[in-house]
Amino acid sequence: MTDFFDRTGDAAYTRVYKEETPDILQTWAAFNGAVFATEGREIPLKYRELIALAVGVTTQCAYCIDSHTQAALRAGATKAELAETSWVATAIRAGGGFTHGRLAFKLAENPPHQH
Template sequence: MSASDELKKLAPLGETKPDVMKAFVAFDTAVMADGALPKKTKELIAVAVALTTQCQYCLAIHTDMAKKAGATTEELAEASFVAAALRAGAAITHSANHVVDGK
């Protein structure tokens, strides 16, 4: 089953708690709207976070939304490398704190 097929299950999930789903959608919409950061920047951040958390659904949705907001392939690639650097940095810092000197 593809990610887009699985996302179709959101509607039945929302039907179980419509007030909660409505609140989540309203929150998500408000967060991702233009503000101090433009929507394109927020979507690029979301792509980097989705890569870091490895959420295939968020990655698909926010990559598409970033493109619709005007993000270029170069900008998406740069956001991807930022995510990779942060994941690598976390491995290095955890190593420094837990591996060095047998900790």
């Protein structure tokens, strides 16, 4: 996926959303704007951006990693905070593999009934 990532050129394709589903795009933009509003939220913007970065790292979305890294830096995040955020996401992703592995053991002990 990242082979196709073009920070400046890819935004041009937003025109398809504008042409085909402008109502949904407008609703999403308003929702996204509310989530990342600079004021009026309990969690400071820097932390919301770091959360978004962690989700981007977990889902491996180059666009999210790019945009939320830049937004986190603008909101005052340090490189150390970016590093710790990435490690948290990595630990959670690895933990998911660990716990789902246990599910495999459980299913191996209790195979489904054959019909």
